[in-house]
Amino acid sequence: MRYVILRDGEQVPVEVLEREGGYLVKLGGVTHAVDSREVVPGLLSLLVNGKSWEVTVYSPEPHFYHVHLWDGMRRVELLSPIDVVMRNQGGTTAGRGLHVRSPMPGKVVRVLVAPGQRVSRGDGLVVVEAMKMQNELQAQGDGIVREVRAREGENVEGGVDLVLMDPVDGDG
Amino acid sequence: MKKVLIANRGEIAVRIIRALRDMEMSAVAVYSEADRTARHVRLADEAYCIGPPPSSQSYLNMDAILDVAKRSGAEAIHPGYGFLSENAEFASRCAEAGLVFIGPPPAAIRAMGEKTQARRIMAKAGVPVVPGTLEPLRDAEEAAAEAEKVGYPVMLKAAAGGGGKGMRLVHEAKELRAAFRDASSEAVQSFGDGSVYLEKAILKPRHIEMQILADAHGNVIYMGERECSIQRRHQKIVEEAPSPMVGPQMRAAMGEIAVKAARAVGYVNAGTIEFLVDERSQFYFMEMNTRLQVEHAVTEMVTGIDLARAQIRIAAGEKLRLRQEELSIRGSAIECRIYAEDPENHFLPCPGKIEAVRLPEGPGVRVDSSVFTQGEVSLYYDPMVAKVVTWGRDRVMAARSMIRALQEFQIVGIRTNRNFLLQIVSHPEFLEGHLDTGFIPRILGEREFRSPGPHPVADIAAAIFAYESARRQQPCAGAAATGPSAWRRAVGRG
Numbered sequence: 001m002r003y004v005i006l007r008d009g010e011q012v013p014v015e016v017l018e019r020e021g022g023y024l025v026k027l028g029g030v031t032h033a034v035d036s037r038e039v040v041p042g043l044l045s046l047l048v049n050g051k052s053w054e055v056t057v058y059s060p061e062p063h064f065y066h067v068h069l070w071d072g073m074r075r076v077e078l079l080s081p082i083d084v085v086m087r088n089q090g091g092t093t094a095g096r097g098l099h100v101r102s103p104m105p106g107k108v109v110r111v112l113v114a115p116g117q118r119v120s121r122g123d124g125l126v127v128v129e130a131m132k133m134q135n136e137l138q139a140q141g142d143g144i145v146r147e148v149r150a151r152e153g154e155n156v157e158g159g160v161d162l163v164l165m166d167p168v169d170g171d172g
Numbered sequence: 173m174k175k176v177l178i179a180n181r182g183e184i185a186v187r188i189i190r191a192l193r194d195m196e197m198s199a200v201a202v203y204s205e206a207d208r209t210a211r212h213v214r215l216a217d218e219a220y221c222i223g224p225p226p227s228s229q230s231y232l233n234m235d236a237i238l239d240v241a242k243r244s245g246a247e248a249i250h251p252g253y254g255f256l257s258e259n260a261e262f263a264s265r266c267a268e269a270g271l272v273f274i275g276p277p278p279a280a281i282r283a284m285g286e287k288t289q290a291r292r293i294m295a296k297a298g299v300p301v302v303p304g305t306l307e308p309l310r311d312a313e314e315a316a317a318e319a320e321k322v323g324y325p326v327m328l329k330a331a332a333g334g335g336g337k338g339m340r341l342v343h344e345a346k347e348l349r350a351a352f353r354d355a356s357s358e359a360v361q362s363f364g365d366g367s368v369y370l371e372k373a374i375l376k377p378r379h380i381e382m383q384i385l386a387d388a389h390g391n392v393i394y395m396g397e398r399e400c401s402i403q404r405r406h407q408k409i410v411e412e413a414p415s416p417m418v419g420p421q422m423r424a425a426m427g428e429i430a431v432k433a434a435r436a437v438g439y440v441n442a443g444t445i446e447f448l449v450d451e452r453s454q455f456y457f458m459e460m461n462t463r464l465q466v467e468h469a470v471t472e473m474v475t476g477i478d479l480a481r482a483q484i485r486i487a488a489g490e491k492l493r494l495r496q497e498e499l500s501i502r503g504s505a506i507e508c509r510i511y512a513e514d515p516e517n518h519f520l521p522c523p524g525k526i527e528a529v530r531l532p533e534g535p536g537v538r539v540d541s542s543v544f545t546q547g548e549v550s551l552y553y554d555p556m557v558a559k560v561v562t563w564g565r566d567r568v569m570a571a572r573s574m575i576r577a578l579q580e581f582q583i584v585g586i587r588t589n590r591n592f593l594l595q596i597v598s599h600p601e602f603l604e605g606h607l608d609t610g611f612i613p614r615i616l617g618e619r620e621f622r623s624p625g626p627h628p629v630a631d632i633a634a635a636i637f638a639y640e641s642a643r644r645q646q647p648c649a650g651a652a653a654t655g656p657s658a659w660r661r662a663v664g665r666g
Contacts, residue, residue: 001642003635007626014631016639023639025632032628036636040528042584044633053629056584057637065634070579072591072624073516076634103520104551109361130551135520 004084006077011084099165100137104158106130108150113163117145125163126150143167173248173272173488174198177241178212179262180252181231183542183556184466185212188250191480200244202237204230206550211542218244225552231255234262238269248272248487250480254554257463258285274487276462280437284460287331288369294457297436299429302448302456304371312352318370319348325373328352330359330366334459336406337362341373374456376608378449379403380415381461382430383471385482386439387492394427395471395479396501398444401607402596404519409589409612410596411467412506413474416567416605417453423501426455433460442468442483466509466559469540473505473563504567506574508593510581512555515592523551527585532577536563536570539577549586557588567605571597 005012015026022035035047046053056068063083065076079087110127113119124136125145143165150162175198178185189199189212201216206225213219220240223230230236232255241249249266251257251274260281266273275281284290292306303322308331309315319326319342328351330338338359340351352368360366383395399415400408418426430445442464447455468479477494486492513519526547531539541558549555560577564570578594596602599615 001639003638005631005634012631014635016635023636025635027628027631027635030628032632034632034636036640038640040584043528043582044637046629046633046636048629048632053633054582055629055633056582057633059637059641065637067630067633068591069627069630071594074624074627074630076630078631078634078638104523130521133521135518138518 001080003078003080006079006084014078099161100125100139100163101159101161102128102137102156104130106135106156108152108154108156108162109134111148111150111152112136113145113148115145115147118168119143119145119165125165128156128162137162139165141167173484175200175244175246176248176250176274176484177202177237177244177246178216178250178252179231179237179256180250180254181207181210181212181542181553183540183559184252184464186215186542187540188252188480189215191478191484194478195481195484197484200240200246202231202240204552206548206552209547211544211547220244225550227255227552231553234259234265238265238271241266241269241271246271248274248484250274250483251463253463253466258461260285272487274483275441276437276439276443280439281462283437284462285332287329287334287459288367290459291369291457293436294433297432299433299436299457300455302371302374302458305369308367308369309352312349315352315368315370316345316348319345322370322372325375327371327373328355328368329371330355330363331369332359332363332365332367334406335362336403338366338368339406374448374450376451376610377401378415378417378608379408379446379458380418380426380449380455381444381446381465382426383468383479384430384434384439384443384445385479385486385492385494386434386441386443387486388440388489389491391492392431392434392439393492393494393496393499394430395475395477395499397423397426398467398470399607400467401609402602402611403609404612408467409509409511410506410593410602411470412504412567412570413470414501414504416607417449422453422455429455429457433457441486442479467507469538469559469561470505470507473538473561474501474503475499476502503563503565504570505561505563506567506570506597507559507561508574508578508597509559510557510593511589512549512557512586513589514587515589519589521551521555522587523549523555524586526583528583530580530582531558532560532580534577534580536573537561537577538563557583557586568603571603 001016003014017024025032025034032048037045039045042056044055058066063079067074067076106128109129112124119139121141123139126137128135146166147164176192177200178188192199199216201213201219202222203213204225222236223233249271256262258281260278263273263278288307291301295301305318325343328340338355340355342348342351355368356366379400380397382397386392397415397418398411398413400411402410433445444461444465446458448458449455472479512522514522528545529543538561539558543557562570562573562577564573574597581590
């Protein structure tokens with residue numbers, strides 16, 4: 001099965017072949033013999049050319065994988081070739097823009113922006129209090145605030161859009 | 173004393189139950205509706221529900237807790253840390269109900285609870301305090317005047333509480349007014365009291381605290397210090413004992429001051445005096461914590477004394493068994509606090525279900541935790557997952573074991589700060605013992621804390637995960653004759 005990894009604007013081909021109870025994985029011109037066992041869902045034990053790797057993999061949304069090796073987490077964007085074509089035709093990601101949603105139930109403590117305001121990546125938009133800590137939700141890219149749905153003092157559910165933003169300069 | 177109620181939850185409730193078990197005493201647990209299957213409930217001898225999930229309706233619900241004590245016939249209450257542990261009113265109500273509160277007298281809690289009063293008492297007792305005000309500030313004008321007196325930079329702090337809330341570091345006069353306003357409003361939000369006081373800000377301070385034990389017969393001893401300078405936003409995340417910068421003489425000097433401080437408020441039971449130490453090794457009283465602390469385990473590892481058991485014995489009226497001259501500090505212990513939070517996303521808490529967890533074990537490793545497979549890290553309480561503590565013959569050995577233990581730690585289903593902790597304890601500055609409270613901001617700044625670069629194994633893992641996920645979703649096409657069969661899907665404890 002052929003895949004493509006999208007990284008830094010480049011396409012890296014990956015191929016997974018089943019072979020003799022394991023896999024051959026072709027990546028970057030190298031073929032790796034891999035024995036893979038899923039110990040518990042999301043936890044893989046990989047033997048790659050004899051080296052032992054414990055990896056947890058989580059897919060928060062299609063084509064995105066959060067891969068934890070012992071030294072940290074890496075985000076891998078991996079698609080099948082058909083998905084790549086569809087994306088290039090503007091099919092898949094229906095622009096959510098840069099909307100900021102509350103990650104969990106909490107209370108809005110402070111609203112830092114107003115509609116029409118221009119913000120940059122990293123700017124604070126809303127402060128939400130949850131689990132006894134105050135968390136500042138930040139813009140994930142440059143944009144303009146379209147609508148502010150958070151109200152100071154209000155309790156919010158998890159997964160609710162708090163600030164709607166539109167990207168500028170084709171970003172997002 | 174035969175039966176003790178633990179007015180707490182999570183890892184500290186488990187810790188106290190273990191101490192009670194060691195002493196062949198009976199443990200009564202209380203739980204909120206969110207904690208019905210929690211480990212402390214299952215390990216206790218008796219367990220009673222005290223209310224819905226929110227703390228204010230359960231673990232802070234004094235009426236409910238005292239009622240359970242009565243119904244169960246508990247003779248004493250151990251408050252743990254947080255929740256009601258430093259609530260003088262609760263300590264009083266226990267006494268009124270004929271229950272032993274395993275902690276200090278209400279008067280001592282009250283005396284140390286208001287920070288400016290604590291400073292006044294200490295100054296009067298001859299304990300060195302950080303230069304600054306001994307009363308809350310009336311307003312920003314007074315703050316400005318006092319700041320001129322002690323000299324910038326200054327630290328504005330909430331009088332009614334700690335933990336970094338209501339604190340502002342002010343470098344120049346022109347920042348003071350806004351900082352005063354912010355500190356005060358944050359203090360109101362966190363403690364219901366906007367009073368703020370002022371201290372001279374010590375640059376590159378170390379945060380070193382001294383453990384003390386006091387019995388009800390007038391004996392007070394110090395148990396050695398803990399180094400707690402590794403903090404993020406004033407929350408401790410890595411602690412150790414002994415402190416790499418404290419030698420026997422400084423320990424004795426700080427210890428004697430700590431004992432003096434405890435006597436000044438008629439302290440009984442376990443307590444901790446927090447000091448700020450400047451670059452010249454001058455130490456100043458910062459505050460006193462009138463409870464058992466999260467990081468007590470490192471002191472236990474280097475002294476061989478079980479502090480939770482000592483607390484229970486003291487509360488039962490026993491005299492301290494250890495004499496000061498018998499105290500010996502052996503080896504080095506380090507603690508890392510694993511929290512369910514995402515350092516890659518501004519340390520946002522990550523509550524959720526733990527699909528699988530592997531806690532480290534082996535020589536020199538101790539883990540205090542209450543998590544379990546299929547358990548929840550609740551959004552109602554603090555996101556502590558586990559305290560991993562290692563002991564070594566010296567600090568280097570303790571650090572190596574900590575690196576090994578953190579690498580062994582494995583969790584599926586929630587994010588934790590494990591990798592961040594690994595970066596801390598592997599950092600050359602940490603290994604050399606160059607610690608001060610600026611450590612975390614420095615390494616976060618210098619290393620551009622981000623995901624590491626690409627790794628072929630990460631790509632391989634993603635590809636295989638995608639491949640196997642897709643195959644699982646195709647009921648017929650997936651069972652290819654040449655492919656791995658379902659037999660190979662080994663599910664184990666990991």
